[in-house]
Amino acid sequence: MWQVFFKEVNSFLNSLIAYIIIFVFLTGIGLIMWVFPETSVLDYGYADMSTLFSYGPYVFMFLIPAITMRMFSEEKKSGTLEILFTRPLRDWEIILGKYLAGFALVFFSLLPTLLYYYSIYQLGYPKGNIDTAGTTGSYIGLLLLGGVFTSIGIFSSSITENQVIAFIVAVFLCFLLFSGFNSFASINWWGRYSDTIDKLGILYHYNSLSRGLIDLRNLVYFFSVIAIMLLSTNLILGSRKW
Amino acid sequence: MSVSVKSLTKTFGTQKAVDNISFEAKEGEIVGFLGPNGAGKSTAMKIATCYLPPTEGTIEVCGQDVRSHSLNVRKNIGYLPEHNPLYLEMYVREYLDFVGSIHLSNTTLKKNRINEMIELCGLEKEQNKKIGQLSKGYRQRVGLAQALLHDPKVLILDEPTTGLDPNQIIEIRNLIKAAGKNKTVIFSTHILQEVQALCDKVVIINKGEIVANSTPKELLKLKTNNSLVVQFKEEISEKDFRKFINSDKIENLGQNQYRIAVAENDDIRPKIYQYSTENKLTLVKLTEEEGQMEDIFRHLTINNK
Numbered sequence: 001m002w003q004v005f006f007k008e009v010n011s012f013l014n015s016l017i018a019y020i021i022i023f024v025f026l027t028g029i030g031l032i033m034w035v036f037p038e039t040s041v042l043d044y045g046y047a048d049m050s051t052l053f054s055y056g057p058y059v060f061m062f063l064i065p066a067i068t069m070r071m072f073s074e075e076k077k078s079g080t081l082e083i084l085f086t087r088p089l090r091d092w093e094i095i096l097g098k099y100l101a102g103f104a105l106v107f108f109s110l111l112p113t114l115l116y117y118y119s120i121y122q123l124g125y126p127k128g129n130i131d132t133a134g135t136t137g138s139y140i141g142l143l144l145l146g147g148v149f150t151s152i153g154i155f156s157s158s159i160t161e162n163q164v165i166a167f168i169v170a171v172f173l174c175f176l177l178f179s180g181f182n183s184f185a186s187i188n189w190w191g192r193y194s195d196t197i198d199k200l201g202i203l204y205h206y207n208s209l210s211r212g213l214i215d216l217r218n219l220v221y222f223f224s225v226i227a228i229m230l231l232s233t234n235l236i237l238g239s240r241k242w
Numbered sequence: 243m244s245v246s247v248k249s250l251t252k253t254f255g256t257q258k259a260v261d262n263i264s265f266e267a268k269e270g271e272i273v274g275f276l277g278p279n280g281a282g283k284s285t286a287m288k289i290a291t292c293y294l295p296p297t298e299g300t301i302e303v304c305g306q307d308v309r310s311h312s313l314n315v316r317k318n319i320g321y322l323p324e325h326n327p328l329y330l331e332m333y334v335r336e337y338l339d340f341v342g343s344i345h346l347s348n349t350t351l352k353k354n355r356i357n358e359m360i361e362l363c364g365l366e367k368e369q370n371k372k373i374g375q376l377s378k379g380y381r382q383r384v385g386l387a388q389a390l391l392h393d394p395k396v397l398i399l400d401e402p403t404t405g406l407d408p409n410q411i412i413e414i415r416n417l418i419k420a421a422g423k424n425k426t427v428i429f430s431t432h433i434l435q436e437v438q439a440l441c442d443k444v445v446i447i448n449k450g451e452i453v454a455n456s457t458p459k460e461l462l463k464l465k466t467n468n469s470l471v472v473q474f475k476e477e478i479s480e481k482d483f484r485k486f487i488n489s490d491k492i493e494n495l496g497q498n499q500y501r502i503a504v505a506e507n508d509d510i511r512p513k514i515y516q517y518s519t520e521n522k523l524t525l526v527k528l529t530e531e532e533g534q535m536e537d538i539f540r541h542l543t544i545n546n547k
Contacts, residue, residue, distance in 0.1 A: 003343045015331055079327030083388075086291040086323075087344050088316040241295045 004089070004097025005104075008071070012105055021063055022109040028059050033116060047124035048131060052113060053138040053210055057178055057202075060106070060142075060149050065170030067105055068153025069163045071098045072237070077161040085237075095233050099154050106146035110139075133212035141209035144222040145202060149174050151229035158233045177225070178202045244269045244396055244426035245290065249299035252285050259285040261450035262299065267426045267443070269395070272418070274441035274458075275430040278543050282450040283430040284324050287400050290428070291321045303396055317345070320389035324400040326382055330374030334365060334384055337373060338391060345392035359387040363417060379410035386414070390421050397422060399429035403436065415440060434535035438462075448543040461538055472514055473499045473527035486517050499527070 012018035032039050033051045041051060075081040084094055117135060124130050149170075156170035157163075181201025185194045198204050202225075205218040245267040252260040260282040267273045277283050288294045290301045292312045301308045303315045329337055338359060342352040360369050363383040368376055373384055382402065389397060402418065403411045411433070418427060419440060431437065437444055438458050446454040454461060477498060484492055487510060491503035504510055511528060518525040 003340060006343075007340045010336065011329075011331065078330070079323060079325060080329055082288070082293055082323050083321070083327055086293050086316055086319070086321050087341075088313050089344060090313070240293070 001089075001093040001097045001100075004084075004094050005101050008098055008101030009104060012067075012101070017067065018105055018108075021067055021105060022112075025059060025063055025109045026112055029056065029113065041120065047120050047129050049116060049120060049135055049138065050210075052116060053142060056142050057145055057206070060146055061171060061174045061178065063109075064102070064106060064146060064149040065153045065156065065167045065174065068098075068102050068150055068157055069166040069170065070157065071102065071154055072157040072233075073161050073163050073166045091234055091237055092230075095154065095230055095237070099150060099230060102150040102154065103147055106150060107143065110143065110146065131212065134210060135212075137212040137214060138210040140214065141206045141218075144209075144219070145178070145206055148177070148202060148222055148225045148229070151226040151233075152177065155229045155233045155236070158236045178206075244271075244304055245428060246302045247286070247290075247299075248302065250286065250289065250296055250301060251298040252282070252289060252294065253297045258450050260289070260447075263447060263450070263452045264299075265445050265452065265455050267396075267428055269426055270424060271442045272422050272427040272429070272440055273443045273445060274437040275428055275445050275447070276432075276434070276437065276539065277430075277447040281447050281543070283447065284400055286447075287321075287323075287398050287428070287430065290398055291319055292316050317392075318395045320392065320394035320397045322385045322389045322399045322402055324404075326385040326402075328373045328381060328384060331372065333372055334369045334376070335360075337384065338387060341388045341391050355391055355393070359391050362390070362421065363387040364413075379406055379413070382406060382410070382414055383417070386417055386421070395425055397425050397427045397429075399427065401430050401432070403431060403433060411436075434539055438535060446539065446542055453542045454538075458535075462535065469531045470502045470504060470510065470514070471495070471499060471527060471529050471531060472502065472525070473497070474518065475524035475526050478521070478523060482521075483517065487513060501531070 029052060032055050033041055033049075037043050039051050039055070041047075041049075044051075072081065075084065085091070117130070121128055121130050152173045153166075153170040156173065157166040159169070160166050178201065181197055182203040185198035185201075187194075190197055199221075202222075205221045208215060208218050247263060247265050249262050249264050250260055251258065251262050263282075263286065265273075275283050275286070285294065286301075289296050289308065290303065292308050292315055295309060304318045306314045306318075308315050332340070335356065338356045339352070342356055346352040346355065360366060363386055365380065365383055365387060368380050373381060376384065386399075386402065389399065397418075399418065403414050406414060415436060418429065421427075441458055444454065444456060444458050444461055445452060475498070480492070480494060480500075483500070487502060493501040493503075495501055502510065514528060515525065517523070
């Protein structure tokens with residue numbers, strides 16, 4: 001598993017993908033948080049990081065599929081997947097290696113934003129006037145959301161040889177799962193089931209975490225979605241054996 | 243037996259790609275796997291390397307079944323797929339290091355093997371280049387190096403010399419020969435001289451079925467139809483000649499050369515000599531052509547429907 005992980009990480013570093021992703025993420029989030037007047041923390045005047053956590057998912061929605069889109073589709077197209085699958089590696093080792101590599105990149109792009117936390121902590125009046133528990137919960141939520149998006153990206157990449165299709169499918173699925181269910185639930189059809197539908201989406205659990213309460217149910221939700229996506233990937237890649 | 247294929251069948255939907263084939267390859271043997279395009283060679287190789295599962299029957303590699311001991315089989319196999327897929331954005335050494343890390347946990351052993359392979363495959367000058375920058379011949383060497391890196395007992399090569407120039411073909415051939423001394427090598431090819439030059443054993447398949455399984459020498463004995471090549475110094479009337487020989491299977495090769503197809507037990511040489519004396523012709527050439535590999539291949543794969 002780690003061989004595949006390091007291969008993918010090296011390929012991020014060699015192909016500049018990693019630097020571009022991190023650069024774009026940090027520049028985008030930095031502009032939104034500190035410069036653009038509508039969303040700037042400085043203009044808003046409250047010492048909290050909600051800007052990062054409300055815009056972050058939408059930036060991830062495009063960046064993560066861009067990271068993961070090549071992972072299986074490129075190997076399928078060039079035929080290297082055959083070489084990979086005829087190595088003494090189990091299928092899940094290959095999938096997990098690639099997944100963790102993608103997730104590592106998400107993790108490292110999020111890491112420097114801790115600086116924002118420090119800045120706001122210092123800027124607060126009185127100093128340290130920031131909802132630390134809520135921020136921690138939000139960070140965990142955003143990280144788990146990144147994990148879910150990565151698993152969706154890996155899955156989309158496994159269903160096609162075409163990277164563009166993989167990207168578009170991944171963005172669509174991320175959007176659907178993130179805010180789609182929430183919007184569906186607000187349609188006036190479901191009656192008392194609307195709450196259940198809302199709970200199927202990521203947004204419900206994400207918001208729940210951002211209140212600073214780490215509820216096991218929310219964690220189970222995130223890990224289940226990741227597991228379902230990776231198992232589906234395993235199923236798709238194993239379909240050659242049917 | 244290093245590799246034994248046991249009544250292997252593979253169907254894709256309703257199409258039978260491989261139909262009940264069985265053969266064996268011993269340790270130290272180089273087996274040529276021939277057949278027209280679409281005969282099922284690559285499919286059989288993909289089954290042997292555990293990429294695809296068999297529909298019926300099985301393949302055993304070093305005594306281990308591809309179905310139940312897939313991981314062990316994959317440890318014992320070095321595989322070069324058709325078209326030699328490679329990570330073009332990787333450096334040669336980086337790629338070999340990645341392959342090595344999968345097979346060999348010992349880092350010093352891995353390093354030594356990589357250096358050996360780079361030397362064996364003649365990649366010293368190219369080792370720090372990106373694979374995408376290499377020419378086709380060098381890419382093929384990288385493909386062979388990755389297949390040989392973990393010193394596998396069985397080497398499976400799918401058309402290793404396709405698309406190379408004659409010099410490169412000979413280099414790759416020598417490499418296979420050198421590397422395959424203590425291994426079982428199964429390779430597919432379309433170049434029939436290669437089989438004669440390299441193989442201890444030939445397996446020809448057509449439409450998923452085995453049509454020949456023997457040594458190249460024995461295969462050559464399967465003379466399908468002999469032919470005589472005759473050359474006269476003077477111009478002759480082809481019509482008369484045909485009439486005299488009483489054969490339709492005469493081919494004009496130009497410069498008064500004719501190829502005559504003859505049945506196996508029919509010696510027409512005296513007749514030709516007679517023809518030349520009667521017409522006061524000078525017979526400058528009269529040679530018997532042996533059955534060529536190509537002819538046998540054509541015979542086996544076209545007539546057997």
